[in-house]
Amino acid sequence: MSDYVLTLITFALLFGSLAVAYNLSVGLVGLLSISHAAFFSIGAYAYGVLGESMGGDGFLPACGLGMLIAAVIAVTLGVLLIVLPEQYVILGTFALQVTFTTLLTNWIDVTNGVQGMAGIPPIRLLGWEAQSGLAKLGLTVVFAAGTLVLSWLVLASRLGFIARAARDEPAAAAAIGIAVRRTRVGFFVLGACLASVAGAIYAGVIGYIDPSSFTVEVSIQFLSMVVVGGLGSPLGAFVGGIMISLLPPVLQEFSLELNAAAAIQQVVFGALMVAMIVFRPGGLLPERRLVRNRAAGGVAQ
Amino acid sequence: MTLFTGLFLQALYIGSEWAIVAVAFGLVARTCRVYHLALGGLFSLGAYTIFFVIAQHHGGVVIAIVAASVLAGLAGALIDRLVYQPVTGLYGQRNVSHLAPFVASLGVMIVIRNGLQLGFGASPLFMHAPRLGITVVNGASVETWRLLRAALSLLAILAFGGWLRFSRAGVSTRALGQNTEGASVVGISETLVRLQLFFLTGALTGFGGALALLSHSIKPEDGFPVLLYGSLIALILPEAGVIAWWLAAVAAALVYGLGVVWFGQGWEDTLLQGVLLGALVVTRTVVPHLRHTLRRRAERTTPLAPLAEGSPGV
Numbered sequence: 228m229s230d231y232v233l234t235l236i237t238f239a240l241l242f243g244s245l246a247v248a249y250n251l252s253v254g255l256v257g258l259l260s261i262s263h264a265a266f267f268s269i270g271a272y273a274y275g276v277l278g279e280s281m282g283g284d285g286f287l288p289a290c291g292l293g294m295l296i297a298a299v300i301a302v303t304l305g306v307l308l309i310v311l312p313e314q315y316v317i318l319g320t321f322a323l324q325v326t327f328t329t330l331l332t333n334w335i336d337v338t339n340g341v342q343g344m345a346g347i348p349p350i351r352l353l354g355w356e357a358q359s360g361l362a363k364l365g366l367t368v369v370f371a372a373g374t375l376v377l378s379w380l381v382l383a384s385r386l387g388f389i390a391r392a393a394r395d396e397p398a399a400a401a402a403i404g405i406a407v408r409r410t411r412v413g414f415f416v417l418g419a420c421l422a423s424v425a426g427a428i429y430a431g432v433i434g435y436i437d438p439s440s441f442t443v444e445v446s447i448q449f450l451s452m453v454v455v456g457g458l459g460s461p462l463g464a465f466v467g468g469i470m471i472s473l474l475p476p477v478l479q480e481f482s483l484e485l486n487a488a489a490a491i492q493q494v495v496f497g498a499l500m501v502a503m504i505v506f507r508p509g510g511l512l513p514e515r516r517l518v519r520n521r522a523a524g525g526v527a528q
Numbered sequence: 529m530t531l532f533t534g535l536f537l538q539a540l541y542i543g544s545e546w547a548i549v550a551v552a553f554g555l556v557a558r559t560c561r562v563y564h565l566a567l568g569g570l571f572s573l574g575a576y577t578i579f580f581v582i583a584q585h586h587g588g589v590v591i592a593i594v595a596a597s598v599l600a601g602l603a604g605a606l607i608d609r610l611v612y613q614p615v616t617g618l619y620g621q622r623n624v625s626h627l628a629p630f631v632a633s634l635g636v637m638i639v640i641r642n643g644l645q646l647g648f649g650a651s652p653l654f655m656h657a658p659r660l661g662i663t664v665v666n667g668a669s670v671e672t673w674r675l676l677r678a679a680l681s682l683l684a685i686l687a688f689g690g691w692l693r694f695s696r697a698g699v700s701t702r703a704l705g706q707n708t709e710g711a712s713v714v715g716i717s718e719t720l721v722r723l724q725l726f727f728l729t730g731a732l733t734g735f736g737g738a739l740a741l742l743s744h745s746i747k748p749e750d751g752f753p754v755l756l757y758g759s760l761i762a763l764i765l766p767e768a769g770v771i772a773w774w775l776a777a778v779a780a781a782l783v784y785g786l787g788v789v790w791f792g793q794g795w796e797d798t799l800l801q802g803v804l805l806g807a808l809v810v811t812r813t814v815v816p817h818l819r820h821t822l823r824r825r826a827e828r829t830t831p832l833a834p835l836a837e838g839s840p841g842v
Contacts, residue, residue, distance in 0.1 A: 259627045261634075307809050314563050315808060317630055318759055322801045325756055329801075333794040443752060447634050454631050490645040497638030504632045505614050 233360035235476055237367045237432060239469045241425060244371040246452035246468030247378050247461050248421030253450065254459035254514065255382070256414040257394035259313065260320035262304075263449045265327035266297045266419040268441035270426025275344040275436055276337060283351025286431060293423035301419035305412035324443045331438035343437025350431035363432045370428055371465070374421060378461035381417075390414055391459075444493060451496045454503050457510030466512055471496065534668035535785040541674040541743065543781035544681030547774040548736035549758025551685050552729035554773060555692070557762065559705035559725055562612050565633035567733050568755030569640025570600040574737025575746040576644050579653045589658065589742070596738035597731040604730020605723050607636050613722070637751070644748040652745035677739050682774060684735055688728065689770035697724050753797065760804040764811050780804060 245267065252258045270293035277285030277292065300323070308319040331338045338344070350357045350366060357366045381387050392400040393407040401407050430436050448471065456467020474495060478488045503510060549567055556564040574596040581592035615632045660672035692698035703711040704721050712718060736754075740746060761776045768776070783803050787796030 253627070257627060259630055307805075311809070311812050313627070314557070314630070315763060315812060317563070318756070318763060319805055319808065321756055322760065322805050325753065326798050326801045329794070329797045333798075444638065444749075447638055450631065450634065458627070486650045487646060490642040490650070493642035494639050494646065497635040497642065500635030501611055501632050501639070504628045504635070505611065508628055 230360045233364050235473065237360070237364045239472045240364070240367040240371045241429060241432070242449075242452065242472035243465040243468035244367070244374040245422060245425045246449060246456065246464040246471075247371075247374045248418050248425060249449050250418075250453050250456075250459065250461060250464035251378060251381070251421070252411075252415040252418035253453055254457075254464065255387070255390045255394065256411045257313075258309075258411050258415050259317050259450075260415065261317060261443065261446045261450065262320035262324040262327070263418070263422050264441045264443070264445040265324050266301070266422040267426040267429070267445075267449075268327060268331060268436075268438075269293045269297045269300075270423035270428075271430040271436045271441070272331070272338060272344070272426075273423070274350075274427040274430040275347050278348045278430070279344075283348045283356055283431070285348075286350040286352060286427060289427045290424050293427055294420040297419040297423040298416050301416040302412065305415045309408045309412055309415075321443065324446050328438055328442050331441060338438070341438060343435060344430075345435045347430050347434045347436065349434075350428065357431065366428060367432070370425065375461055375465060377421075382461060448493075448496055451500045453510075454500050455510060457512040457514055459514030460510065460512050463510050463512035463514070467510065471499075530667035531789070533666040534670070535782060535789070537665060537668060537670045537675070538785050539778050539781035540678040541681075542784065543778035544678045544685075544774070545736055545740055545754060545777075546757040546761060546780060547685060547777035548681055548732055549754050550761040550773040550777055551688060551770050552733045553755070553759045554762030554766065554768070555701075555705075556725060556729050558766065559701050560608075560612070560616075560722055562608075562616065562629055563633060563759070564604075564607075564612075564726075564729070565630070565755060565759070566604075566607050566636040566640065567729070567758070568751030569637040569644075570604055570730050570733045570751075571737040571740070571754050572644055572746065572748050572751040573603060573640055574600045574734030575741035575750075576648055576653065576737075576748075577734065578738040578741050579648070579655060583653075583655060593735065593738045597735040600734020600737065601727040601731030603640070604733070605727040607730075608722055608726040611636055612726075613719075637755070641748045641751060648748075650748065652747045653741060654745040655741055657742050674743060677743055680739060681736060684732060685770050685774055688732055691728070692770070697721070701725055757800070757804065760808060764804065764807050 245263075249263050252260060270290065273293035273296070274286060274289035277289040279285075281288065304319065304323060308316045311319070332340055334340075349363070352366075355362075357363045381390075389400070389405050389410055392403075392405055393410045397407045429440075449468075452468040452471045453464045454467070455471060456465065457463025475488065475492050478492055481488075549571060552567055553564055556562055556567075577596035577599050578589075578592040581587040581595050582589065587595070611632050612629060615628045657671065657673045660676065662669050663672045663675055690698075692701060700711065700716045700721050701724070703714070703716055704718060708718070711721075737746070737751075740750075740754075757780060758777070761773060761780060765772055765776055780800060780803070784796050784800045787799035791799060
């Protein structure tokens with residue numbers, strides 16, 4: 228398998244798992260945030276900064292630091308905005324995303340501004356270094372599997388039922404004692420932490436990061452992955468993430484000029500989002516909703 | 529004093545840009561319960577249309593502005609008809625996620641923004657502003673065109689407010705916003721009101737975008753910050769009128785200008801976003817909570833009227 232194909236698969240898996248993480252907040256508890264690229268950037272820059280001084284061994288500390296910062300921001304934002312109606316949450320997270328892009332561009336001492344950070348070392352874990360394309364792919368396979376398993380475990384657990392109750396019937400859920408706001412903030416934080424880890428892996432795999440990889444459009448791209456795949460469905464989000472991330476290389480096959488290819492790619496993302504919402508609101512692989520099977524007299528999926 | 533006057537004059541013309549989007553966003557949100565995020569794209573569409581008419585086809589400024597407004601208005605009406613109405617279930621009661629309209633509007637914004645980039649390239653567009661000289665106010669000098677632009681924006685907003693307040697269609701729009709079922713009972717056509725509203729708000733936004741390109745360079749993505757500031761201002765004051773939104777936008781632009789003075793170029797957006805987010809949280813959580821607490825305290829301290837002789841239970 229050529230290095231190019233390995234790289235494509237690696238990024239497809241990484242973005243697929245990122246979509247699964249995003250699905251935890253947007254799909255499972257219905258908290259539409261447009262700040263996922265900001266959380267993704269936290270992990271990436273944490274590894275970019277720590278990797279400079281510690282080399283590949285900086286990965287685990289960067290994951291810890293990134294998750295801590297992402298959690299603090301997500302908790303603060305969640306607590307402040309969760310009491311507001313949905314539209315305020317969307318615009319609040321939109322503002323956070325735009326603020327973050329400005330911060331990454333202007334905080335030159337740490338982020339190196341628009342020049343970005345180059346020469347980020349490959350990730351090293353317990354003496355094993357993800358130097359080759361195959362090793363990088365292995366690392367993302369482990370992360371993708373971990374994210375999917377975690378997501379399925381959460382979905383199948385009591386926590387998953389609580390989350391979906393908080394999303395679908397918040398008033399009824401609150402009436403039976405479910406802490407709706409705390410549940411939604413909790414899932415938002417979990418999604419943010421996983422995005423931060425994905426960011427650290429991204430930086431280690433690609434070796435170069437700059438603010439253009441973490442803009443509001445990238446956040447909307449993550450949203451399109453989940454919408455296309457299926458809101459609330461981990462497998463749907465994963466498939467959506469893989470499909471959307473494979474779109475740029477497919478467009479490259481048409482030998483388009485770089486800017487035109489990027490614009491066409493975004494037009495396709497936007498059009499897919501609209502088409503999906505209008506014609507297939509559940510996405511490609513819709514979430515299996517709980518329905519009362521009256522004939523059987525029980526609850527079935 | 530000169531510095532403050534300069535900042536205030538700058539706030540007038542920058543704020544007028546945001547005020548137009550705030551008015552358009554706020555009215556659509558209040559009337560149709562739709563968060564019309566595609567307005568960011570329509571703002572850029574207005575700017576690119578004026579460039580297309582003047583720079584590429586040598587048309588006049590007035591014709592170009594009218595064309596930009598009409599095109600953005602038509603695009604707004606089309607977006608509602610093809611995207612928002614099916615999604616919100618107006619023409620079919622389908623069980624869609626409550627997030628669907630937001631996602632759809634984001635999708636439309638992305639399509640417009642990148643469609644413009646495909647057609648005109650990613651580089652910023654720039655056009656020479658009409659040369660009207662310099663005006664000096666209290667020692668601060670400003671291009672007369674910029675003041676005229678602020679005045680034109682204010683006039684457009686006032687005209688829109690006038691339409692909403694005094695015209696029959698405007699009254700129907702307000703009625704729909706206040707009571708959808710009641711409006712339907714008295715024979716107001718929701719489809720027609722939506723068509724007018726989305727056309728007019730689109731045209732207003734396109735007009736704002738067209739004026740913006742005559743004042744500074746515009747890139748396809750410049751609709752994002754304008755949409756963000758406009759929508760936050762509209763949501764901070766959801767029940768306000770058009771004048772209040774205009775004043776709030778000018779105040780926000782003043783904070784933006786102060787950000788440049790205090791923190792230097794590049795940080796003004798961060799400051800303003802923080803201030804607007806803080807204001808949103810305060811006005812939507814702290815203020816209602818305080819109001820509720822004060823009302824309850826007042827109820828507690830008001831003595832109960834003595835029961836009259838012969839009342840049940842006496």
